[in-house]
Structure formats: structure tokens, C-alpha cells
Amino acid sequence: MIKKKKFRSLLIASVIGSSVLLPSATIGYADTIPSQGADQPKYVKHELRAAWMASVLNIDWPSKPGLSIPQQKAEFIQYLDEQKQMGMNAVVMQIKPTADAFYPSKYGLWSEYLTGTQGKDPGYDPLAFMVEEAHKRNMEFHAWFNPYRITMSLGKEANLSDLQKLPENHPARQHPEWVVPYGQQLYFNPGVPEVQKFVIDGIMEVVKNYDIDAVHMDDYFYPYKIAGKEFPDQNTYEQYGKNQFSNIADWRRDNVNNLVKDINEAIKAEKSYVKFGISPFGVWRNKNVDPTGSDTAAGQTNYDDLYADTRTWINNGDIDYIAPQLYWNIGLPVADYAKLLDWWSKEVEGKDVQLYIGQATYKINTESNGVQNWFNPEEMPNQIKLNRTYEAFKGSMHFSAKDLRKNPLGIADRLSNELYKQPAIVPSMPWIDDTPPESPKAINVKQKQEGIEFKVKESKHDDASYYAIYRFDGKKVGDINDSNNLLDTVRLEHSDQTYLDKTAVKGQEYTYVITALDRTHNESSPSRPIPVRAK
Template sequence: MNERISKRKLGSLAIAAFVGGSLLLPSNLIVSAEAESIPQQTAYIKQELRATWIASVLNIDWPSKPGLSVSTQKEEFIKYLEEQKAMGMNAVVMQIKPTADAFYPSEYGLWSQYLTGVQGKNPGYNPLSFMIEEAHKRNMEFHAWFNPYRITMPLGKTAELSDLDKLPESHPAREHPDWVIPYGQQLYFNPGIPEVQQFVIDGIMEVVENYDIDAVHMDDYFYPYKIEGVPFPDQASYKKYGASKFTNVEDWRRDNVNNLIKHINEEIKAEKSYVKFGISPFGVWRNKAVDPTGSDTAAGQTNYDDLYADTRTWINNGYIDYIAPQLYWNIGLPVADYAKLLDWWTKEVKGKNVQLYIGQADYKINTESNGVQNWFNPEEMPNQLKLNRTYKEFDGSMHFSAKDLRKNPLGVADRLSNDIYKYPALVPPMPWIDNNAPKAPNVSRSKQTGAGIQFEIQDHKHSDASYYAIYRFDGKKKGNIEDSTNLLATVHKEKKSQLFIDHTVQKGKTYIYVVTALDRTHNESKQTKQIKIKIK
């Protein structure tokens, strides 16, 4: 990606490439037959992951530029969390290893230049520890986002091995130049070398072992996007490691990626079974014209044939806990129709122990894409989110990116806050990881305090509860905690006994509250006894 900048462009260019770079559409504003199923009214759901990507490479989102003071960096990150929480988000996907570097002290990469402007320079604090703590304070999951193989961003010229000399002497790539492949304008670790795969796994496990993350996350960068007319120069490593087992380099490359994904998941689960592993691939696995089981698309590059990322194998073999395909096209686009792709991906995960999140292209809102005007339509993104919810296999969305939502193009952030994500949501549980709910907590000492209602939540001595869900009902109605509109808030568990205050009550009204406890994998307890209070 220029992180996602060039990646998102690549997605568009790949689509355009199917007719030699020119894309002819029947009109500037297009819809599909599937779009007719979009509900007119918002249907709220109780369990739904809602996340925002925060990209650090090239300072796309955070920090806003390198070299800021520690206090300014912290203020910027907290502001993002506050904004996202106000929009209804319950998770953050933070890029902590963008270019063979690290946002934490690491044995497998130097301090990131995007913190200080100088790769290897200590920023004066541990950003990863800080970010995890702040996310959890707001009861938001923290997904640690890794780029496995990229060493440099585009160098402005054709990359050569001699470019390694521009990196600090202690850089892992300089210590292992035989691991490095130049391709296009960038340097990469060679995915076909077993020692490289283990190096990637060890670097991820360093974080899993030492930090309280909720998930390990990768996106679509495995083998790099192809450059027309430029083969990836891994023939020597194929001859050494793959030729005896595979009749072609393509199958060997896919096997390299499959093995990496499989072993990352195994190592994570062996260390901390509750830590999830998810990947956000390019939105097209294979085109139907190449494989009848592929999607009805005409993408110029695809996961299977060009990036060597066989998402179907990962899903069918349980190598990942969630998949978040980047469906960065509009509803009705003939060569990559959002509605058709959504339907295809729901069928891919049906009956499998893998949750489906959708990567949403908030960065495209209010822009023209391939001559199509749909992204100037303020209903395009709301319609995509509404269409998602018509599928029972849909488990949530990831929005790219934090800074784009901050800009609030066509009022999308307001629409999330006031409509689509108006009510909080619980992250969906993963019963294949853990299916045991904690005991219900106790509530006591309820009273009106000023203009609010206060009560105490008390957990059991050996409870594995991680947070609480607070439900509120009108005192005249029978409460139902399965109705998402009754979910008032979620509160991270800080101690065995803590106070909750509801400041959103109205004078003269009667309210009923119940509380549930949830564990790290979001199994929900039974509800507590009711608290009923009339505001005077």
C-alpha cells in the first residue's frame, strides 16, 4: 500500500485492467438487482464487530507526522479512540509493524521511523502498551496489525539489493541479505525461505506473549501485487525449496503462504487460546471466468492467482478466526459488484468456524472511482451496511480508515453515530475458541444521584468476566436483552466492584436496568436481577 493508498488504487486499477485499462459503464450511477433487497429502515443487531483501521505507514492516520512529542502522540491517539467510540465502534485495528519495524521494543525489528522520523530511534515510551491500555479503557478490542514481508516503501526508483545499505546496520534485512528480494521499487523478505517464515512468526509471537492484545491481524500483503511484465524473482528459492514437491512455482507460493497462516494460528492458540487471528484480503478470491466457483467479477488481479493467498483453504481448514475481505467497490459496479461479492463471501464462510467481517471503503466516499458517481451518493455506504445485515453470516465491518471517518465525508460519521451504529453492539463470540459464559454479576446500592442513576456492579471472586453489558428498559415495558435497542453501554471491568452512572435519564421517567458479564471471547452471562428507579 502506499499503505492502503496505493493498495486501494491497485484495487481500482486491477478492476480497470480487465479491458486494457479503460472501464466502460452503462451510466455514471449504477445499481444492481441485489441492491433491491436493501431495507429502507435500519435494522439494528446486538452482536456486530465495528472496527476502524488506523494505518501508521507513511503516517496515514497516526501519528499524523513523525517526530511529535510523546504527549502529542498520545493526545492524537486518544482523540481517535474517542471519535470512534462516539461513532459506535467496539474495536480498533492498529498497524504496529508496517515496514519490518515496530511500535514497541522488539528483537525482530527496529523502532519505526513513523514515530520519530529515524528508524531505530527510541520514541521515549512504549506506544503499543499505551494504545492497548487506552483501547481497553473504552472497552474496545485491540487488533494488532502486522505486515509480514515488506521491508521498504517505494524508493522512487527500481529497488536493488544495494539499497540495503541505506538501512541501519542493525536492521534484520542487513543482517540477513540472503532473505531479501527487490521487486519494483521496494524490498521484501522472500516468503519462500523457511527461515523468513519463522522470523515472521517469531515477531508476531513476541507481541502475543508480551502484550494484552485481542487479535493478530494481517491484510492483503503476502506476495506483492504483480507488476506487469516483471516476474517476482524467486526462481532460485523455488529451485532450492519447492521444485522437488511442486510442479509449478505458483502452487509452491500458495503453499508458502498457507503454511505461514497455519503456523501463526497454531502458535497463537498454544500461547493464548483467546487471542483471535484474522486476515483482511483483497476482495476477490478468483474470477468466475477462471474458476466456476469464483465470484462473478472481472478483477485484473486476484488473491489466488496473483497474490498467492488462497483464502478458501484458510477458511475451510480453520487457519483463521475471521476474514475481512476488502469490498472496496460500489453496489452495482459491473466488474466487481459489492452486492454480488458480499453474497459470494457469505457463502464461503457458511457453516465454517470463521467469522465474516467486511472491509468498507470509507476513503472512497465523495470521490469518483473509475468514472462512477456512486460514491457521491450519501446513501452508498449506509446501503452497504444495511445490505450486510440482511445476511446471517455477516458478523461486522472494518472501516478504512480513521482519518477518512474523521473528515465525515457526506456526513457518514454522523450517520454512523445517529443511525447505523446508534446503539452499542457486542463483539460476536467465537464458540470454537471458548463457549463457557461467566456467572452473572450482582448489582446493588442503586439510587438517584443528581440527574443520574447510580448502581454498583459486583463480580464473583473467581470470575473470568472481562466487561459488563448494561441494559435499560422503559419502566412500563417488559425488557428483552436480545433487543439491541435496549443495550445502553458496555463497561470494561476494572476491579471486582465498580460504580456505573447513567447520565442520560429524564425527569419523571421510570427505568429498569439489568447487567450481564462477558468474558474475553464475548460469551455472555445470564442477566442480573432488575433495578427499578423513578427519576424525581
């Protein structure tokens, strides 16, 4: 039997080796990767599976501004149902795309992507609705914030006079000293202490008022560099950073580091179970600049261009998860997915930080920089299979929900019927909490026309948030760590929770057990065995 480490090396070697023999635009590696190797796990019981849902420019939801409340709700529910069918157990929803809000806020106006007019009340609380619907399906809700962006492209070179185009009560217009123009957009200046407090207070408003599971940020810190244009914060540096930092780059990184650290500390002080995660650009630094960087040749990097020092966040425990956007194909010379996966796996090794991978679902069936690997239906499945050969890998986030809905090259079908066919439980984070809830005690079983119904009565002293239902053929209890035995998970929304097994075959004898899990996914020992012969 091939050991896992050796198998992974052979897997990667077969991919990279094929790129030597064939032109880069037609790398034919897919058939060299076995569909399931002996040591390559087919299913993983503990794995976060999520899709990003972008609201900016109405990318995913709502599909356009100005929809009625029932239309908006129906669209969101359809997305969640589709994602649940694909095996997802979390959703990452953008609730503050451009210094605005998808909820009533003291730190931003109602988003124009809801109604078409910034500041116009949509007539309900979308965030409260979305969290409730996600939890009904036992999906985590990760609230996605963009900290500094005030506007999208203005169609021309931005300047401070563009603030007059914003509503009079917009925070940026009320505090023009916080604002800098760069390219065709306006940003809050990350170097202004009042801006950092404003960003943190805006996030904490949501943490305090909504039952979210995580705060999420992506790759937008200092903006991506524009050739020939310097970010206009020299005066801010001289005011706040010059005495402490010998160069502006180190000061900028310190600004972002402090923001990340302070957000995490504020979240944990308010609700210790709420996670904080960031999805940065996929390259920290290139190896030709820093020997400890990745073997890549990315044009811009986190450390040197976005001033996002992901290594510091990981080493200091300032985040609970990191989800680098590995939006390249396996074998790509300038940024090889396989090499980057290996590099990031080593970055989190031994740290209290989980590694999720940002998957480029949006690229499937498209040409990317002249490389046609994304026309290969095995590219994304092979990436997920390669992920699972790494112990550090804890899950995937797919960009984005709309692209999954399009099902390019059948990827949604592959997730539903193969890669995510078995349900998965979000990995626990023992540094947040490592105490499991009590095992379920009071369980009633009923045979119904539609299937076998289980009702679990919640203990008054229990901290369970949901249940996992396991089923075994015959009269013996098998291994609950084998994901093939996991039927489903169901969220506790009231004292008596029911689950209906519609897949039981009439006449077949089964043994069920049920476990309780808390909201950080610590799992109890199994309940007593429940033998049932399906009628």
C-alpha cells in the same frame, strides 16, 4: 411480509436493474432501496465495528513523525473518542508497517513513523499505551502486522545494495539472504523457512507481552504483480519447493498457507482467546478462471496473483475471521459489491470463521475509475444495510480512521445518529470458548445529580471482562436480545466498576439488568431486575 432472502434478492435486483437503464457513471439506484425494510434489521446487537488506523507513511496515526509524547498520545485518544462516538467497538492498529515496530522488539527496529528515524526510541511504549486506552473504552485492540514488507517505495528500481541504506542492526541487513527486491521495494522472501519463523516469532513477541485481542493481517502477502516483472524467487523455489511442487505458483500458495496455519496454531497455544483474522483483497478468483469464483473481472486476484488462498484458510479453520476488502460500489460491472458480498457469505457458511466486510470509506465523495456512485451519500449506508440482510455478516471494518474523521457526505454523522446509533457487542466465537461467565450478583445503585450510578463488584472466581447494561421502561424486564434495550458496555479494569446512566429522564420509572461478558464475548444470564425511579 417479505421473507429475508426474497427481500435481499429484490434489494439487489433493484440496484442492478437500475444500472441497465442508466449510464454506469451515474447509476441512480439509491432511491430504490428502502431506508429500512420490514425484514431489514435496523440495529444488530452482535456486530463488530472497527476502523483501520494505518501508521505506514503516517496515514492515520501519528499524523507525522517527530511529535512529542503528549502530542502522539493526544492524537490517538482523540481518534478513539471519535470512533467510540460513532459506535465503534474495535480498533485495528498497524503496529508493524515495514519490518519495524511500535514497541520495543527483538524482531524489528523502532518505526521511523514515530520519530522520523528508524531505530530511534520514542521514549515510551506506544503499543502498551494504545492497548490500555482502547480497553478503557471497551474497544477490542487488533494488532495489525505486515509480514514481508521491508521498505516502502525507494523512488527507483530496488536492488540488494539498498540494504546499506538501512540501519546496521536492521534484521534485513543482518540477513541479506532473506531479502528480495521487487519493483521499488525490498521484501522478505516468503519461501525461505527462516523468514517464516522470523515472522511468526515477531508476532508471538506481541501476543506474549501485550493484552491484545486479535492478530490482524491485511492483503500484503506476495506483492501485487508488476507488469513484465517476475517476483525473483526462482532459485528459492528450486532449493525448497521444486521436489514437492510441479509449479512455482502452487509452492508460493503453500508458503502462505503454512505461514497462516502456523501463526494461528502459535497464537492459540499461547493465548487461546486471542483471535487471528485476515483482510484479503476482495476477490478470491474470477469466475472466468474458476467456475466456483465470483462473477467479477478483477485484474488481480488473491489466488492467482497474491498467492493467498483464502478458501483454504477458511476450510481448514486457520483463521477466526476474514474481512475481504470490498472496495467497490453496488452495481459496478467488473466487481459488484452486492455479488461479492453474496459470494463471501457463501464461502464462510457452516465454517468456524466469521465474515467482516472491509468498507471503502476512503472512496466516499470521490470518483473511482470514472464511476461516480461514491458521490451518492447513500452508497455506504446502503452497503451496511445490505450487509445486515446476510446471516453470515458479523461486522465491518472501515478504511480508514482519517477518512471517517473527515466525515465525507456526512458518513460519520450517519454512523453516530443512525447506522451505529445503538451500541453493539462483538460477536462471540464458540469454537474458541462457549462458556459464559457468572451473572453479576453484587450491584449497588445510587441516584446522583448527573444520573443513576451502578457499581458492580467482581466475583473473585468470575472470568468476566466487561458488563452490558440494559434499560427498560416501566416495571418489567424486556428482551436483552433487542439491541434497542442495550445502553452501553463498560470494561472491568479494577474490582469495583461503575456505570453512570446520564440519559435517564427525571420522574421516569425504569427497570435495569446487567450481564457479564468474558473477553471472547460470551454473555451471562441477566442480573436480578433493578427497578429505579429517576430523581
